[in-house]
Amino acid sequence: MIIDTTATSTTLATAPEGLLERLTQPSAAYKRSARLAVAGLLGFVLLYFAMAGWFLWTAYRLVLVVQHSGNNGFWLGVGALCAAFFGLFMLKAVLSIRKPLPEGLTEVTAKEQPKLFAFLHGLADQAGAPRPHRVFLSNRVNAAVFYDLSLLNLIFPSRKNLEIGLPLVNVLPLGELRAVLAHEFGHFAQRSMAVGRWAYVAQQVATHLVSHRDKFDGFLDGLGRIDIRLRLFAWLLQLVVWAIRSLVESAFRVVIAMQSALSREMEMQADLVAVSLTGSDALVHALHRLNAADDAWGRAVSFVHGEAAEKRATRDAFAVQSHITQRMAAILDDPLYGRVPEVPAEQPESHRVFKTSFAQPPKMWQTHPLNHEREANAKRVYVPVAIEQTSAWSLFDDPAGLRQRMTAQLLDGRAADAPPLDETDLETSLRKLGEQYRREQYHRRYCGIYFGRALTRHVARASELVAPESAAEGDASQFYPPSLRADVAQLRALADERDQLQALVAGVAELHGRSIHVRGAEYRRKDLPAALAQVKEDMAAVEARLRAHDLRCRSWHVATAARLGGGWDAYLNGLLALLHYCEHTEANLSDAYGFLLNATGVETATRRVSDKGIARIQGAANALHLLLELQYQQSTGVVLDAQLVARLELQGNWKEMLGEFHLPQAERENLNDWMGAIGGWVGHATGVLLAVRSAALEQLLLTETQVARQAHQGAASEVTAETAPEPSRVPGRYELLPQGGERERQTQLGLWARFLRAEGIAPATARLAAAGGIVALVLGAGSQQSDATLTVYNGLGTAVRVVADGHETTVAPQATAQLPIAPQDSHQLAAYTANGRLIEQFDANDAGGAAVYNVAGAAPLMEWTATYGRAGQVPDRRLGAPRWLGSHADVLFAKPPEKVSSRSGSTRTVLEGMAALAPSEQVQLLPDDAERHRVILLHARWDETRRPATAEWLAYAAGIPETSKAGAELLASRVRAAPDDVVLLRMEQDAAGGGHAAVCARHIARARAAPDNADLAYLALRCAPDGPQNDAAFRQAAQRWPNNAWLRNAVGWDLLRNGDFAAAEAHVDFARKQLPSLAAEQSLMLARIQRLQRGWMDFAALSPASARLRHLSALEDGYGETNAPTRAYAQLNKGALAAALALTDDVPEKARVLRLTAASDGAGQETIKRALALPPDQGMDEATIWVAVALAMKHGAPVAPYLDAARARFGPEQPRISAFLDAVRAGKGQGAESLLQGTHPEARMLAYSAALVLAGDKAPAAWRLASKRLLFASERPYFR
Template sequence: MDGIYPANPTTIPANLTKPSKAHKRHVWLAVLGLITFVVIYLALTTWFGWSSYNLIHSSITTGQGNLFTWIVALSSGFLTLFMVKALLFVKKGSIEQEYEVTAQSEPQLFKFLFRLADETGAPRPHRVFLSPRVNACVFYDLSLLNFFFPSKKNLEIGLPLVNALTISELKAVLAHEFGHFAQRSMALGNWVYIAQQIAAHIIAKRDALDNFLRFLSRIDLRIAWIGWILRLIVWSLRATMETIFNLVLLAQRALSREMEFQADLVAVSVTGSDALIHALHKLQAADEAWDRAQSFVNDQVREGKASKDFFAVQLRVIKHMSGILNDPNYGGVAQVPVDNPAQHRVFSADIAQPPRMWATHPYNHEREQNAKKIYVPGVLDDRSSWIIFDDAQALKEQFTTKLLSRFDVEYQPDEEIFSLLDKVYDREYLNSRYRGAYLGRSFVRHAAKPDVLYESNIDPAISALSELYPEDLSAKLEQMRTLVRERDLLIALRDGFYTPPDGVIRFRGNEIKKRELPGVIEEVSGECARVQEVIFNHDKRCRTAHKCAAAQLGQGWDDYLTGLLALLHYADHMQANIADSRALLNNVYAVVTADRNVSSRELKRLVAAATDVFRALAIVYRDAGQVQLDTEIQQRLEIENWAASLGDFTFVAPDQQNISDWLNAVDSWLNATLGWLGALRQAALEQLLVSEARVAGWAKAGAAATPAAARSQVPQSYPTLTPGEERALQKRLDLWDRFQTADGFVAGALRFVVAGSIIGGALYLTMAPHLLL
C-alpha cells in the first residue's frame, strides 16, 4: 500500500479542519428548528391520542358519553393513527445496480479506504458498493431509531468516476466523503433527513386512511359531514407540518453548505489544495463522456454486440471530445504553475451549476476559494485510480458484464468496438476544422425562412473559402455558450425554476438581489444578442461563400446546397415546434395537478394543450408526401421514401373522455416522430457540410465538378419556431393553487394561518367533551 497510496502534504496548518463560527451558528439554528418541528409534531400526536383514550375511557366508566363524545373520540383516534403512521418507516439506503465488494474480494481497495478513514479521523465504512455512476457518496439505512442511535455509513464509489480521475484526485474525493463520516453535525443531518421522511409521509403520501375519508365523505349526508371535517383537519395538519418543516430545511441548507466546506478542508488536509479542485473540474467532462458512452453502448447492444470494457469507451469519448472542441484540458486540467500556486484558479466566479455529483453543493469557485484560503501544497500523483484494485481489468470486464447482463450480446474485441466508436465521431460536423461551430447548436433556428441564411453581398473570391473558420472562432463560440448559459440560469432564478444552494444569488463575483434580476437579465441578453449576431453573420458567410463557389462550378451544385439548407431548416423547426408543444403540455399538466385535484376548467385547459400537441404531430404526417429527399439523404437515412418511413397517422385527437388514455399513449408518438425529425436534421446537416467541403475542394483545385443529385424538396410553408416565439409557459400557479401549495411567502403565510386556525378549532373541539364530562 505504501507504493500505491499518494503522499500526504508535509505541512498541515493547525485547526485547518476545525468547524468555523458560521458552521457552529448554523448547527444551533438547525437544532432549534428541528426541535421545534419534533415538539409540535409529538405534542399534536400526544394530544389527539390522549383525547381519544380519555374520552373513550370516561364514556365507558361514567356512562355519560353521548353521540357527540364518541364521534370526537373516534375522530381523535383517527388523527392519532394518521400522525403515528408516518413514524413507522424504514428507508433502506440503496443504489441502483449495486455491486458490493468486501475486504476479501478487493483487499487493496479496503486497505486504501481504511488508511484514508484513519487519517481523516472518520469511522471506517460499514459496507462498500461500486456503481455505474460518476459519483462517490455516503448512504445509510434510516428509521425512527436513528434519532437515538447512529446509522452505519455505507460508501458508494462510482467506477466511471474512478476511470476519469488520477489517484490523488480520487483520494481527495473519497477524503471529502470521509470528512462527512467524521462530522458530528452529520448526525444532525441524519435527524433532519429522518424528520423529512416523516414530513413526506404526512404531506405527500396517500394511503388507505385517505381512501377511507373519501369513502366516508361520499355516503349519507348524516355521516358524510364527519368525513368532510376530518379531511379538512388532515389537510390542515399536512399544511402546518409542511410549513414548519420548510423552516427546518432553510436552516439545514445553510448548515449543509458549511458542512461541504469543512469536508473539502478534510480532503485538503490529506491531499493538498489542488487535487480536489482538479477532480471537480474533471467531473463535468466525465459526466458528459459517460452519458455519450452509454448512448453508444446502447446502440451497439441493440445490434447484439458490446465491448468487454465499458470504461475504455468513456475514455475514448473524452479523447474525441477534446479534439472536437480543440480543448486539450477537456477531461483534464492545466498544470499548477510553479510560481505563486496559491493564486492559481481553475474556476471563475459565475452562477453555473456544479456537476451532478455535487449539484447541491456550493459553487465551484467558492469551493476553490475555500480550499485555497490557506494554501496547502500537495504532491499530485498522476497515476490512474484503478491501481487501488487488485485486478483492475478483470473488475472492468466483470462490471461491464453485470451492467449488460439483461441483454443478449456478443462481446467484441476492443479494436472493433473502437473502430465503430471512431466512425460515430468521424462526422463532418464534428471535424475540428469547424472549431465546434456545429456542435450542440442550431444555426437555422433564428431564421423564419431559409433564404435569410444567405448574405446578399460577399466576396466571391475562392480564397475566402480558406478563411471561413479562423482560430478565434472557438473563443467566440465559447463566449456565446457562456452568455447563453448565464442568461438561461438567470431566467431560471427569476422564474423560480432554479434556486441557489444557499439562497444567495452570486453573479460575476457580486451578490445580487432577486428584484435586480430583470435588469441583469436584460444586460446579459443584450451581450448575448450581440455575440450571437456575430456568430450568425459568420454562419451566413459560410453558406453564401459555398453557394457562390457552387454557382461558379455549375452542375447544379448551388441548387443542391439550397435544397439541403431548406431540408435542414424544415427538420429543425418542425422538431422544435413539436418539442415546444410537448413542453407546454407538460407545463399545463404540472400546473393543473399541482393540488392533486383537476377541476373541469383545468381539464379543458389540459385538453387544449394536448390538442396543440396533436396538431403539431398531424402537420408532420399531413405534409410528409411533400418532403422529397435526394439520393444522398436517402442513403444516410437508409430509406427510400420519407412518408412511407413515417407511416400512417392513426393517433386520435384528445377530448375530455379519452384524455387519460391519450396521455399514456402520446409519448410513443412524440418520441417516434421526434426521432425521425432528429435523424433527418442530422442527415441534412452532415450532407450539407460534406457537400460544401466537396465544392470547396473542387473550387480550390480548379477541378471540374461532377453533376449534383436532384435537390431535396420541402413544403412551401410549415410551422417555424424562432427563439423568443416559444409557447408561453405558466411560471406561477393561480391564487387558489398557490394557497394550496404554499407557493410564495404570502400564500404560505396565509395557508399557515388558515391551517393553524383549523387545528386550533380541532384542539378545542377535542376539549369540549371533557368540559361536558
C-alpha cells in the same frame, strides 16, 4: 499560508503531524450552525410529539365519555377513532423508520475486492473515521455515504455505508479519487462535533416523518371510494391530514434552513479532512472534472441504449465515456473539458480553478457550498501534495470484468419480452461511436460554429439562406478565420451571462454582492433588467455576425456550384431546405412538448387537477398531437437524396423512418395513458428529425468542401465527373417556429397553487395560518368533547329556552338542539318560554343511554327501524310522550341514511318526534286517555296561535268532555291575555256551543265600536248566517280592506266552494303569505290551483310550509329503493298498472292501490273484480271512497256500504256528491256540476275523479283536466 507535505507511498500521502486536527477544528460558524440546528430540531421534535400526544390523549378522553355516558356513542366513537388515527398517523413514521437501499447499487465485499477495501480502510483510519459498514458500487457519477436509519439512531450512531460511482472512478486519477473519498469519510471524522452526527441523523428522521406517504394515505383515498357517503368524511380527514402536514412542513422549513447552514459547514469541514490527507488541489481538481464526467456519462448511457435499440450490446460503457470525453473536448474546442489546468509553480495558493458567478442560488436552501467557496476553503491553508495520476481502476481486481458487469446493469430495465442483443466487441462499438463524433461539423476547422446552433430558424424560407449579392468572389479557405472561434466563444459566454441574469430577474438566484459589471458597466440590483437587455443586445450582435458568415458561406458555395454545373447548386439548395424543415419541425415539436409539460407541471403542482386544468392539459396535448399528425401526413412530401439515404444507412426513405402514426387524440378518459405514451412518440419523431438534420448538415459541409476544392483546382474533377443526385425535397408548406417565437411558459403558479405549496412569503404565511387554524380547530374540538351531550326535542308550538346543568339553549318549535351535560348520575333541567314563563323544572337521573329531553312531554315519540337490503322488517315502537329518556337509537330526530353499505342487509334504529303530525294523529299515538288529555291541554296552553295546529289543539281541548272545562278556561285565559288575536277569537266562536250568540254579540259590539278594524269586521261577518248575502258582505269588506288576510281568505274560500279556482288563486296566495296559522292548508291548495292553471307548481316556495304537500309530491315522484312500495303511485301515474300492484303486493297499502288501479283507465276485469270483492273497510279513505262508489255503480255492485263510509267521512257533503254522481250516471254531463255548488273544494276534486270513473270518455274534458291536475297521483286513479 503554505504547509509542506511529503508522499511516502504511491497509495497514501502522509500529512504532517497534527495537520488533520488543526485543519478540522470546528469554527465559530460551525458551532453556531450546529447549536441552531440542534435547537431547531429539538423544537420541531417537541412540537411534533406534542401534537401526536394530544391527538392520542383526546382519543382516550372520548372513549371515557362514551363509556361513562353512552351518549351518541357512535359518533363519539368515530371521533375517538379519528383522533387516534391522527395520532398514529404522526407517530407511524417514528415507529417504522427504515431507509431502504438506494436503487442501482451493487454490493462488493473485501473478499471480492481486497485492494479496494485495503485502500478504504487505510483512508478511513487516516481520517479518524469509522470504516464503512458496507460498500456499494453504482453507475452514477457520485460518491456518498448513506445510513441505515431508525428511531434508535436519534440516540445511538447509525452504521455508515459507502457508495462509489464507477463513472467517477473512470474519470479521476487515483489521487483525486482519494480526495473525494477522504471528503466522505471526513463527515464522520469530526469527533468533537458528535452532536452534528445526531443532528444529521435527526434531520433524516424528520424528513421521513414529513414527506413519507404510505397505507394511511391509501386508506383515506380508499375510504372515499367505498361509498359516496364516505367521500365527504374521507375528505374532511384528508383536510386535517393536509393541515397537519402543512403545519409540520412549515415548521420543518425553518429547521431545514438551520440544517442547511450546518450542512454547508460540515461540507467545508469534510473538505478540510480531504485537504489534510490529499492536499489542497486534489479535491478541487476532482470537483472540476465532475461536470464533464456527468456530461460524458450521460452521452455514454444514451449511446448504450441507442445500440440496444439496434439490438447491439455494448461491452464497456466506461470506455465509451472516456472516448466521448476526448471527442467533446475537441468539438467544444475546450482544452479543460475533462481536464484540469496546470497548477503554477509560483504562488499556487492563489491559483483558482473556479470563478465566482454574479448569480448564485439562494444560500438558505443550499446543503453544499458553491465550488468557488469550497476552493477558497481548501486553499485558505494551502497544503501542496503531488496528485497521483495512476488510474483509479488500479484499486479494483478484474476491472475489465467489473466494467462489463456494471455496463450490463445499464440495460436491466429492458422489457422481459425484448429481443436478445447481439454481442459486439469493444472496437466495433468505439468505431460506431467514432462515426458519430467525427462528423464533419465537429471538425476543428469550423471553429465550433455548427455545434449547438440552429442555422435556419431565423428565416421563414430556405431560399433566404442564400443571397446572390453575398456570393462575391473569394477564397473558401478564408471562410473560417480564427476570429470566428472568438465569436463562437463569446456567444457561449453571453448565453451563460443571459441565463444567470434571467435567474436573477426571476428571483430564483441571488446577487453575489451589491452590483455586477457587464461589458464594463456597473449594474445594481434594480438595474438587472437593463443588464439583461444589454446582454441580449450583445448576443444579437454576435449572432448577426455568425448569421452573416453563414449567409456568405452558403451563397458562395451555391453560386460556385451553379457555375460548375452538374446540378450541384440544386443539390445544395435541397440540403438547405431539408435543414430548414428539420430544424423548424423539431423545434416546433420540442417546444409544443415542453409547453405541454409546463402546463402539466403547473396543473399537477398541487397533486389535484381541476376540470379546468384537465381541459388546459388536454388542449396543449391535442395541439402537440396535431403537429405530430401533420408531420406524419407530410411524410410522403419529404424525399431524401441518395447520398443522404446512404449516409443514414436507411433501407427505405423518410416515411419508413417515421413509421405509422396511430396515436389517438387526448381525451379525458385516456389522458393518463396518453401522457405516458406521448414522450415516446415525440422522442421518436424529434430523434428522426435530429438524425436527418445532423446527416444533412454533414452532407452539406462535405459537398461544400467538394465544391470549394473543385473551384480551387479549376478543372473537371470529381465534382463535375458526375451529375449531382436528385436533390432532397420537403413539403411546400409546413409549420415554422422562428427563434424567439417559442410558446410562452407559465413561470409562476397561480395563487391557489402557491398557497398549497407555500411558495412565496404571502402564500406561505396564508397556508401556515390556514393549516394552523384547522389544526387548532381540531384540537379545540377535541378539548370540547369532555362532556356528554343532551338532545332536546321541542314538541310545543312555541320556542323554548332549556337550561341543563348550567348550560342553556333556545329550541324552536318542532326542532331539536344539543346541550353539553356533565357525565354524571343526575341532571337539573328547566324549560321556559321565550318571554321567561316557566314551563317545567325537575331533576332527572342518568338515563343510561343517549340522554333525550322531550320538553314537557309535549310530543309522542316513535322508535322505528330503517331496514336495508335483505334485513327483515321490524315493527315500530310507540314510546308515548315521555319527557326524559335514555335512547340507544342510532339516529336521533333526523332522517336515517337512504342507503348503507352491506352485503346481507342492515338496520338503523331511529328515534323520531311526532310533533309535525296533525293533532288528531298525535293523540292516536298516545297510550291512554289521561296522556292524551295532558298533551292536549299542554298544547292548548303554550302553543303560539301562529302555528297551524294551534286552532285544532284548542278545539280538542274545548270539545272533549274530560277537558272541555279546562280547555274553556285555557281559551278564556288566552283571550284575556291576547284580546285581539283573531285565531283565539275564531276559536272562541267555534267553541262557544250554547253561548255562541253571546260570544258573537260581544264580537259584533266590538266591531261596531271600532268600525275601521278589519279583523273585528271579519269576526262580526263570521257570526252571520251562511248564504249569498253573507258572501257578498265578505266581498264588500275585502274590497274595503284589500290587505286584510282574513277577509281575503274568506273570499277565496267562497270562490273555491263554487269551483272558481282561477279567481281564488290570488286570495289564497295572499292568505298563505299573511296567515301562518293557515299556511300549511293554503300552500297545498295553492299548489293544486297552480297545477290546474299552469300545469306545474312552485314546489320550492310552497313545500316548506306544508308537510302534506311534500308527502303527496314525494309519492307522485316515487322515492325509496327501486322496488319500494313508495314508488307504486309513480307507476300508477304513468299508467303502469301492473307494476303499481306488484310493488304493493305484500304491504298494507295493497288494498288502497288496488282500488285506485281498478278505477283507472285500462284496468282489467280481473283487477276490477278483486277491488269490488274487497271488504268495505279495506283501502278506504277520502281519496278512495268516491272512486269505489263510482266503480260499484258502474259495474252494478252494491253501493250502500261505500255510501255509509262516505257519510261518516264527508258528513253534510255526502248527499251533494251522491246526487252529483247519480246525475252523471243519468247522463246529465256538465249540467250535473251545479249540484256541487258550495261543496268543499277537495270534495269537489274527488267528485270529478269519481265522475270520470263512472262516465269514462263521456265525461267533460274539463273534469278530466281538473282531476288529473288538482289531485296528486296518490289521490286518484290513472286517467289518460
